[in-house]
Amino acid sequence: MPADLPTPHVTVDADVLERNLTAMAARAADHGLALRPHAKTHKCVEIAHRQVGLGAGGLTVATVSEAEVFADGGLDDLFIAYPIWPSPQRAARLRALAARVALRVGVDSAEAAEALGRAVPGLEVLIEVDSGHHRSGVDPRSAGRVAVAADQAGLRVRGVFTFPGHAYGPGRQQPAAADEATALAEAAAAVTGKGLDAGVRSGGSTPTVPFSGGDPLTEMRPGVYVFGDAQQLELGGCAWDEVALTVASTVVSRSGPKIVLDAGSKVLGADRQSWATGFGRLLDHPDARVTALSEHHATAILPDGVPTPALGEVLRVVPNHVCATVNLADDLVVVSGGDQVDRWPVAARGANT
Amino acid sequence: MPADLPTPHVTVDADVLERNLTAMAARAADHGLALRPHAKTHKCVEIAHRQVGLGAGGLTVATVSEAEVFADGGLDDLFIAYPIWPSPQRAARLRALAARVALRVGVDSAEAAEALGRAVPGLEVLIEVDSGHHRSGVDPRSAGRVAVAADQAGLRVRGVFTFPGHAYGPGRQQPAAADEATALAEAAAAVTGKGLDAGVRSGGSTPTVPFSGGDPLTEMRPGVYVFGDAQQLELGGCAWDEVALTVASTVVSRSGPKIVLDAGSKVLGADRQSWATGFGRLLDHPDARVTALSEHHATAILPDGVPTPALGEVLRVVPNHVCATVNLADDLVVVSGGDQVDRWPVAARGANT
Numbered sequence: 001m002p003a004d005l006p007t008p009h010v011t012v013d014a015d016v017l018e019r020n021l022t023a024m025a026a027r028a029a030d031h032g033l034a035l036r037p038h039a040k041t042h043k044c045v046e047i048a049h050r051q052v053g054l055g056a057g058g059l060t061v062a063t064v065s066e067a068e069v070f071a072d073g074g075l076d077d078l079f080i081a082y083p084i085w086p087s088p089q090r091a092a093r094l095r096a097l098a099a100r101v102a103l104r105v106g107v108d109s110a111e112a113a114e115a116l117g118r119a120v121p122g123l124e125v126l127i128e129v130d131s132g133h134h135r136s137g138v139d140p141r142s143a144g145r146v147a148v149a150a151d152q153a154g155l156r157v158r159g160v161f162t163f164p165g166h167a168y169g170p171g172r173q174q175p176a177a178a179d180e181a182t183a184l185a186e187a188a189a190a191v192t193g194k195g196l197d198a199g200v201r202s203g204g205s206t207p208t209v210p211f212s213g214g215d216p217l218t219e220m221r222p223g224v225y226v227f228g229d230a231q232q233l234e235l236g237g238c239a240w241d242e243v244a245l246t247v248a249s250t251v252v253s254r255s256g257p258k259i260v261l262d263a264g265s266k267v268l269g270a271d272r273q274s275w276a277t278g279f280g281r282l283l284d285h286p287d288a289r290v291t292a293l294s295e296h297h298a299t300a301i302l303p304d305g306v307p308t309p310a311l312g313e314v315l316r317v318v319p320n321h322v323c324a325t326v327n328l329a330d331d332l333v334v335v336s337g338g339d340q341v342d343r344w345p346v347a348a349r350g351a352n353t
Numbered sequence: 354m355p356a357d358l359p360t361p362h363v364t365v366d367a368d369v370l371e372r373n374l375t376a377m378a379a380r381a382a383d384h385g386l387a388l389r390p391h392a393k394t395h396k397c398v399e400i401a402h403r404q405v406g407l408g409a410g411g412l413t414v415a416t417v418s419e420a421e422v423f424a425d426g427g428l429d430d431l432f433i434a435y436p437i438w439p440s441p442q443r444a445a446r447l448r449a450l451a452a453r454v455a456l457r458v459g460v461d462s463a464e465a466a467e468a469l470g471r472a473v474p475g476l477e478v479l480i481e482v483d484s485g486h487h488r489s490g491v492d493p494r495s496a497g498r499v500a501v502a503a504d505q506a507g508l509r510v511r512g513v514f515t516f517p518g519h520a521y522g523p524g525r526q527q528p529a530a531a532d533e534a535t536a537l538a539e540a541a542a543a544v545t546g547k548g549l550d551a552g553v554r555s556g557g558s559t560p561t562v563p564f565s566g567g568d569p570l571t572e573m574r575p576g577v578y579v580f581g582d583a584q585q586l587e588l589g590g591c592a593w594d595e596v597a598l599t600v601a602s603t604v605v606s607r608s609g610p611k612i613v614l615d616a617g618s619k620v621l622g623a624d625r626q627s628w629a630t631g632f633g634r635l636l637d638h639p640d641a642r643v644t645a646l647s648e649h650h651a652t653a654i655l656p657d658g659v660p661t662p663a664l665g666e667v668l669r670v671v672p673n674h675v676c677a678t679v680n681l682a683d684d685l686v687v688v689s690g691g692d693q694v695d696r697w698p699v700a701a702r703g704a705n706t
Contacts, residue, residue, distance in 0.1 A: 006418075006442055006706035040648060062649045065359075082649060083613070085605045085665050089359055108606055111664055135650050136606040136613050165647065252438045253461050253489040260436070260489050266680050267705045270624040294518065295393060295676055296415045296435060296705065297488050311464055312438050323648055327619050328681070330703055350683055352620045352649065353359035 005340075007314060008249040008263035010329040012344075014336045016244035017047070017226060024209070024225050025054040032214045036060050036079060036202065038223030041323045043348035044332065045073030047226060058102065060221045064093050065351035067103070073347060076101045079202075081161060081221060083108040083128055083136045084116060090353075091119035098123055104158060108138050110149035117153025125150050126161045126200055127191065131183035132176060133165035140183045144190035151196055159200030159218075160187040167207045170235065170275050177211035180204075185216040207237040229322035230281045231273065245332070246283050246316035247325065249298065251309050257302045259309055263317050264296040269324025276320055283316040290317065358693075360667060361602040361616035363682040365697075367689045369597035370400070370579060377562070377578050378407040385567045389413050389432060389555065391576030394676045396701035397685065398426030400579060411455065413574045417446050418704035420456070426700060429454045432555075434514060434574060436461040436481055436489045437469060443706075444472035451476055457511060461491050463502035470506025478503050479514045479553055480544065484536035485529060486518035493536045497543035504549055512553030512571075513540040520560045523588065523628050530564035533557075538569040560590040582675035583634045584626065598685070599636050599669035600678065602651065604662050610655045612662055616670050617649040622677025629673055636669040643670065 028035035037051045038060040048059055048070055058077030061067045067078045078097075084105045086094065097103050098120060107113045108128040116123060127146050130137035138146055140160075147157045162183050167176035180203045188198035204212050204220025212220060224231075227245035228238035249263035265279075270293060272279055278289035280298065285306060292299040298317060302308055309315060319325040326332070327349055334342035381388035390404045391413040401412055401423055411430025414420045420431045431450075437458045439447065450456050451473060460466045461481040469476060480499050483490035491499055493513075500510045515536050520529035533556045541551035557565050557573025565573060577584075580598035581591035602616035618632075623646060625632055631642035633651065638659060645652040651670060655661055662668060672678040679685070680702055687695035 004442055006440075006446075008705055083606045085603055085615075087359075087603065087665065089357055093359075109664065112605075115665070135645065135647060135652060250438050250440065252465075253436045262438075262705075264705075265622075265624065265677060266703075269618075270622060270674075270677060271618065272623075272625075292488065294488060295680075299488060311462065312440065312468070321623075324618060324623060327648075328703065350619075350681065352361055352615075352617075 005248070005333060008247050008267045009333055010245065010247055010267070010325060011333045011335050012227065013244045014334050014341060016242065020226055020228070020242055020244055021050055021054055024222060025056070027209065028220060029055065031212070033217055034219040036219055036221050037226070038081070038221050039070060039348070040066060041223035041326065042226050043326055043346045043351070044344045045070065045347050046344045048073065048075050063351055063353060064090055064097070065353045066348045067097055068093065069348040069351050071097060071101045078102070079104040079126070080106065081163070082106050083112060085112060086116050086119035094120045094123065106161060107146065107150055108136050110146055113146060113150035113155060114153045117150065117155045121154045122156060124156045124158050126159050126202060127157065127187065129160055129162045129183050129187040131162040131164050132179040133163060135165060137162060140186035141190055143187035144194045147191045147196045148194050157191065157196045159198045159202065160184055160191060161202035164203060164205055164208050167205055168231070168235065168273060173207045173235065174211045177208040180208060180212065181216055188216055206232060207235050224322055227322045230318045230320045231276065233281060233318065234276060240286060243283060243318055245322050245325065246318055248314050249317055251311055251313045251315065254308050254311060257308060259300050259302065261298040261300060261315060261317060262296060263298050265293050266295045267325065267328055268293065268298065268317060268319040269321055269328060271321035271324050280320050281318040283318055358601070358686060361600050361620045362686055363598065363600055363620070363678060364686045364688050365580065366597045367687050367694060369595065373579055373581070373595055373597055374403055374407055377575060378409070380562065381573060382408065384565070386570055387572040389572050389574050390579070391434070391574050392423060392701070393419060394576035394679065395579050396679055396699045396704070397697045398423065398700050399697045401426065401428050416704055416706060417443055417450070418706045419701045420450055421446065422701040422704050424450060424454045431456055432479070433458040434516070435459050436465060438465060439469050439472035447473045447476065459514060460499065460503055461489050463499055466499055466503035466508060467506045470503065470508045474507045475509060477509045477511050479512050479555060480510065480540065482513055482515045482536050482540040484515040484517050485532040486516060488518060490515060493539035494543055496540035497547045500544045500549045501547050510544065510549045512551045512555065513537055513544060514555035517556060517558055517561050520558055521584070521588065521626060526560045526588065527564045530561040533561060533565065534569055541569055559585060560588050577675055580675045583671045583673045584629065586634065586671070587629060593639060596636060596671055598675050598678065599671055601667050602670055604664055604666045604668065607661050607664060610661060612653050612655065614651040614653060614668060614670060615649060616651050618646050619648045620678065620681055621646065621651065621670060621672040622674055622681060624674035624677050633673050634671040636671055
């Protein structure tokens with residue numbers, strides 16, 4: 001890794017990234033699915049253009065401000081996979097966006113559909129349904145009712161979508177993918193039963209992709225696959241040689257098998273699901289664990305038989321949840337064969353509105 | 354709160370902040386302790402100057418880059434409470450800093466002391482000791498050995514410090530404060546036993562302040578007290594009327610007693626200690642809990658008898674760990690009596706190196 005840069009810094013292996021992008025594009029094509037990658041993971045205009053170049057029909061984003069950043073970056077087909085509430089200022093921004101890119105947003109209630117129709121007439125929407133994650137989204141059987149409300153409010157209904165977030169747990173990927181298929185099929189039937197369009201049936205997440213085939217899905221929206229992370233390693237959603245993003249950090253303190261690295265939660269993020277084996281992994285020591293995390297300290301324990309790294313040694317930390325890590329960085333240091341080849345701004349960092 | 358700003362955004366109540374700053378300054382004076390607030394919490398030059406105006410002798414920071422930001426902001430007495438490893442680029446930055454402000458750094462091993470002495474001759478250091486948190490820091494009885502190494506390496510030893518981070522748990526504040534006092538006394542004795550200076554005996558953290566008296570402490574370094582957060586509420590480290598910082602967020606989805614707010618982990622942070630009752634609290638509904646957190650969704654459950662807030666309603670979320678929240682924001686919206694009165698840049702956001 002680049003020797004002169006201050007640690008901690010976030011590095012992306014360009015060769016691993018390219019393999020990940022190519023593999024997912026091929027997988028989508030094999031399944032006959034449109035690929036609309038979720039750009040909240042990488043937040044980089046450079047990566048978005050490469051995804052489109054490899055065949056993605058457009059991007060998914062989480063917020064209006066992410067959509068604005070990618071529209072500014074020349075991406076012209078954006079889906080905000082979120083139940084938008086059109087406050088006056090947000091409605092004005094949506095109208096401006098809809099005038100310059102192909103735009104779709106999510107809606108999950110008749111009340112929000114009516115407000116959105118008044119605020120942004122003619123906007124394309126997908127009805128969000130709950131496939132088992134129990135976050136936002138209506139019951140699939142109610143998708144028809146919401147679609148009718150959207151249609152009557154002057155919105156253009158284009159289909160349904162879901163996020164099978166309950167796939168994030170050991171052994172839950174295949175059942176969550178099945179739930180996703182069932183929910184999208186039910187929701188699509190409910191929408192077409194009202195004489196409305198359910199041509200887009202969008203699902204997918206990195207861990208469910210291996211279990212998501214074609215029909216009823218027409219589109220998938222994985223995000224994390226571009227970089228991989230410790231969560232995906234532990235769920236089987238990526239392999240070690242598919243980890244493209246790591247945080248370069250320096251050993252600043254050591255005692256026995258314990259080391260303290262200068263990458264803490266303010267660079268890695270503090271995400272830790274109950275099933276995770278630690279707060280992160282070390283790329284060069286797969287059996288080590290980050291056992292504790294403060295804002296500027298990662299405590300890691302090396303396994304028996306591994307010499308404790310020296311003070312000043314730089315190690316590569318694999319964060320638990322890479323989306324959080326990227327959002328904490330101003331830019332990504334792009335490396336190839338150990339050399340720095342580029343530096344990409346995290347253009348949509350902090351784009352939460 | 355300001356009506357026209359897009360949510361989510363981070364607000365600070367200027368009146369509550371001022372009361373918190375004044376109360377801590379008075380408490381330090383009552384205990385006969387120097388106050389050196391940890392600026393990693395607020396990362397704002399404006400708040401730092403107010404702390405100094407109320408009697409703080411200098412600031413504590415966590416990183417060299419935080420020190421650079423506050424030096425640029427006109428703060429001239431800085432302690433980097435971290436075991437610094439002087440890589441060549443970091444050493445050059447430390448030399449530049451030491452030339453323009455009163456600077457102290459931490460050191461927790463003879464090896465690091467020798468490297469630091471070669472890299473930044475004459476630098477003032479405090480020996481970091483482990484008082485029970487088991488992160489960085491030497492055993493207090495070894496503080497004399499590290500101090501001798503530092504002295505022989507050409508550093509100027511000024512005393513000892515510790516962070517009683519094991520206070521972060523229910524009922525652990527008083528025992529951790531006792532551990533801190535014991536460790537600092539032992540370490541100071543070990544240093545003075547070698548004929549070196551242990552005049553500074555620095556400890557403290559927001560939850561231990563009520564239990565930290567005078568001797569052996571000469572200085573305390575609380576950070577979170579300026580804003581409070583849900584962790585402090587649940588540890589007894591602050592009261593509800595001492596919560597100065599909240600995240601304004603909009604109800605975007607609802608179902609029964611469940612609401613979904615547009616403030617997720619990318620604005621609140623994902624910190625959740627095992628003893629925390631949720632991922633955050635709601636300022637206006639003390640009995641509600643944030644029960645799940647995604648990047649852009651906070652799921653909250655309202656207690657029985659509380660009407661479910663309407664779609665579009667803006668609620669104030671109290672994050673679990675305010676240091677993480679501030680570091681995710683570009684600026685803080687300062688309010689007084691419900692009106693926006695200022696906007697402060699988070700000058701040291703992302704200053705991790």
